[in-house]
Amino acid sequence: MSTPTAAGVSVMDVSALCVLVDVLRDRGYAVIGPTVRDGAIVLDELDSAERLPFGWGVTLDAGTYRLRRRDDGAAFGHAAGPQSWKSYVHPARERLWSRDGDGPVVAADETPRRPYAFLGVRPCDLRALGILDRVLGQGRHPDQGYARRRDGVFIVAVECIEPGRTCFCGSMGSGPAAEEGYDLALTELLDGSGSVSSSPGTPTYLIRSGSPAGTDVLAELPATPADAELVAHARDAVDAAAERMGRSLPADGLRELMVENRESPHWDDVAARCVTCGNCTMVCPTCFCTTTEDVTDLTGEHAERWRRWDSCFDLDFSYIHGGSVRMSGASRYRQWITHKLSTWHDQFGSTGCVGCGRCIAWCPVGIDITEEVAMLRAGSPDERTTAGDGAEGPR
Amino acid sequence: MTDTSARRLPTLAVWKFTSCDGCQLTLLDCEDELLPLAGQVRIAHFLEASRESLPGPYDVSLVEGSVSTPDEIDRLKRIREVSGVLVAIGACATAGGIQALRNFADVDEFRSVVYARPEYVQTLDRSTPASAHVRVDFELRGCPIDKRQLLEVLTAYLVGRKPNIPRHSVCFECKARGTTCVMVAHGTPCLGPVTQAGCGAICPAYSRGCFGCFGPVAVDGAPAANVTGLVERLRALRMADDDIVRALRTFNSAAPEFSDAVPDGPSGRTR
Ligand code: SF4
Ligand code: SF4
Ligand code: SF4
Numbered sequence: 245m246s247t248p249t250a251a252g253v254s255v256m257d258v259s260a261l262c263v264l265v266d267v268l269r270d271r272g273y274a275v276i277g278p279t280v281r282d283g284a285i286v287l288d289e290l291d292s293a294e295r296l297p298f299g300w301g302v303t304l305d306a307g308t309y310r311l312r313r314r315d316d317g318a319a320f321g322h323a324a325g326p327q328s329w330k331s332y333v334h335p336a337r338e339r340l341w342s343r344d345g346d347g348p349v350v351a352a353d354e355t356p357r358r359p360y361a362f363l364g365v366r367p368c369d370l371r372a373l374g375i376l377d378r379v380l381g382q383g384r385h386p387d388q389g390y391a392r393r394r395d396g397v398f399i400v401a402v403e404c405i406e407p408g409r410t411c412f413c414g415s416m417g418s419g420p421a422a423e424e425g426y427d428l429a430l431t432e433l434l435d436g437s438g439s440v441s442s443s444p445g446t447p448t449y450l451i452r453s454g455s456p457a458g459t460d461v462l463a464e465l466p467a468t469p470a471d472a473e474l475v476a477h478a479r480d481a482v483d484a485a486a487e488r489m490g491r492s493l494p495a496d497g498l499r500e501l502m503v504e505n506r507e508s509p510h511w512d513d514v515a516a517r518c519v520t521c522g523n524c525t526m527v528c529p530t531c532f533c534t535t536t537e538d539v540t541d542l543t544g545e546h547a548e549r550w551r552r553w554d555s556c557f558d559l560d561f562s563y564i565h566g567g568s569v570r571m572s573g574a575s576r577y578r579q580w581i582t583h584k585l586s587t588w589h590d591q592f593g594s595t596g597c598v599g600c601g602r603c604i605a606w607c608p609v610g611i612d613i614t615e616e617v618a619m620l621r622a623g624s625p626d627e628r629t630t631a632g633d634g635a636e637g638p639r
Numbered sequence: 640m641t642d643t644s645a646r647r648l649p650t651l652a653v654w655k656f657t658s659c660d661g662c663q664l665t666l667l668d669c670e671d672e673l674l675p676l677a678g679q680v681r682i683a684h685f686l687e688a689s690r691e692s693l694p695g696p697y698d699v700s701l702v703e704g705s706v707s708t709p710d711e712i713d714r715l716k717r718i719r720e721v722s723g724v725l726v727a728i729g730a731c732a733t734a735g736g737i738q739a740l741r742n743f744a745d746v747d748e749f750r751s752v753v754y755a756r757p758e759y760v761q762t763l764d765r766s767t768p769a770s771a772h773v774r775v776d777f778e779l780r781g782c783p784i785d786k787r788q789l790l791e792v793l794t795a796y797l798v799g800r801k802p803n804i805p806r807h808s809v810c811f812e813c814k815a816r817g818t819t820c821v822m823v824a825h826g827t828p829c830l831g832p833v834t835q836a837g838c839g840a841i842c843p844a845y846s847r848g849c850f851g852c853f854g855p856v857a858v859d860g861a862p863a864a865n866v867t868g869l870v871e872r873l874r875a876l877r878m879a880d881d882d883i884v885r886a887l888r889t890f891n892s893a894a895p896e897f898s899d900a901v902p903d904g905p906s907g908r909t910r
Pocket of ligand 1: 518521522606607609
């Protein structure tokens with residue numbers, strides 16, 4: 245972990261973002277970043293920095309996401325949207341191979357034509373990419389498709405000074421500062437501080453490099469060395485963000501809590517509210533499960549094998565000979581949260597949750613992982629504060 | 640390759656019951672795939688495409704429509720007897736269809752209001768799915784059914800494998816295609832979380848909530864959707880119970896997970 249010093253940190257104004265996008269595009273990258281579409285800040289390929297969501301923010305809560313106008317010009321003044329970078333490195337659908345008649349099996353090469361540059365990666369998502377690297381990119385059988393897409397991704401991280409109401413990276417040790425795994429890291433300052441002529445509301449960016457590739461790109465940007473005072477000011481703002489997380493999930497005893505509560509009546513309580521739709525797993529930046537599907541054409545001569553996202557909330561996910569193992573909603577929710585917070589440690593040596601809050605905001609019925617843990621800790625379903633009591637369980 | 644002219648092609652029959660014909664149209668709508676299909680099956684009975692009707696038995700029968708008259712019960716039983724595989728297609732054949740709204744009303748009453756000579760109209764007081772009367776090998780959901788899913792089912796039966804028809808929610812398809820959730824981001828009521836996938840999540844892609852055309856998520860006939868959980872949320876989004884009941888009793892009215900989700904239905908709507 246490197247502590248940035250004034251010596252390694254530069255400052256630039258908002259116009260430099262345009263240069264950054266242009267430089268990355270000139271170097272052959274497909275630049276993916278946030279932009280406004282359909283009432284949300286989504287990820288898309290950007291042909292220029294002008295498509296960044298300047299002046300847009302979001303209001304988040306369990307089951308609620310609303311785009312709102314900010315009273316400043318922030319480009320990164322928003323928390324996690326409906327997609328994560330997972331959609332690019334581990335896409336929802338991927339062809340694995342195809343075969344015609346008795347011909348050879350032809351492996352699909354779904355390598356992106358141009359390597360990705362991810363612009364605006366939050367520290368929590370940076371950590372999530374690290375987890376995916378561990379799960380899919382390493383081990384005895386690395387996922388080749390993942391490796392092809394992930395190799396050479398250029399990452400521009402953006403630190404958080406304004407966490408959302410569903411954020412809890414502070415609890416999970418994955419933010420709000422960017423610590424490793426980036427090529428460039430930005431801190432967006434909106435209070436008018438900074439050596440570049442700027443007024444309150446107009447963003448100024450501190451920028452530092454985390455890799456040789458980052459240093460190379462940084463050299464092409466109109467940035468000047470930042471003075472130590474400004475760097476300290478930015479550091480304070482990021483540190484203060486840690487204290488202003490909208491939610492928290494105290495880590496102590498979490499692994500054991502899940503193991504000890506295998507038979508808790510609380511699972512039925514969650515199951516009365518959870519509609520087993522699977523949204524939480526699909527928006528989660530670390531949920532990686534997939535299933536394979538074989539398709540044939542009408543003649544049976546052409547066959548293809550596809551892989552697509554699956555979810556522990558899907559009944560077919562636990563289908564083995566004769567039927568599905570986890571039929572009840574209670575067992576499926578328990579599987580999800582236990583894997584995220586407990587058995588992930590056994591399997592991959594870390595937590596599976598980075599505290600991005602997506603599963604909370606994008607659950608259509610507003611189920612909140614932090615609140616479910618709090619209720620488990622409290623040991624009684626009656627401690628609950630949210631609505632939903634009296635609802636019938638799925639079965 | 641097999642010479643298709645020499646081998647006996649499996650026969651396909653398409654039957655209509657109480658329905659709008661939209662699902663049969665989906666088969667005609669297969670355009671590019673129709674010729675290859677005709678090379679793989681002998682279409683023995685499909686009145687919407689041809690008046691020629693070959694005698695059974697049939698290898699695969701597609702049954703569209705619900706059972707709503709006494710006649711239809713007998714006809715469905717005869718079709719079952721002459722069919723190897725019987726696939727119910729569409730919301731009518733799998734969950735009673737829109738016409739199953741009669742299940743919550745007094746048929747005699749509206750028959751007397753609508754028809755000049757109500758005694759000429761022979762109808763049952765319930766609209767029911769095919770599975771209420773005969774053994775059904777596969778239920779293909781949708782109002783109307785999805786063309787790709789229909790081809791998948793036909794292909795699967797032709798090569799003797801299990802159809803690959805997912806039994807998860809519409810939300811899976813929303814997320815896979817990158818649609819922003821209309822319920823979370825716009826506050827639009829949506830039945831997607833408890834509705835079986837298959838349409839490709841068309842409505843949310845046009846900023847509309849899912850109407851539930853593909854019926855409740857269920858596995859092997861057993862209910863698997865927590866519709867009550869969604870009803871709680873719809874109420875929180877200020878949707879009135881009357882409207883919730885109407886949304887749930889539209890295309891798949893005879894599916895109990897949908898029709899009975901609001902326990903005390905508005906007056907006159909109880910069974
Ligand atoms: S927790 Fe929420 S998002 Fe996840 S499956 Fe349950 S209802 Fe869907
Ligand atoms: S479990 Fe929820 S908060 Fe944790 S990483 Fe996944 S989506 Fe984010
Ligand atoms: S729009 Fe509807 S179907 Fe799509 S994710 Fe949201 S709740 Fe599910």
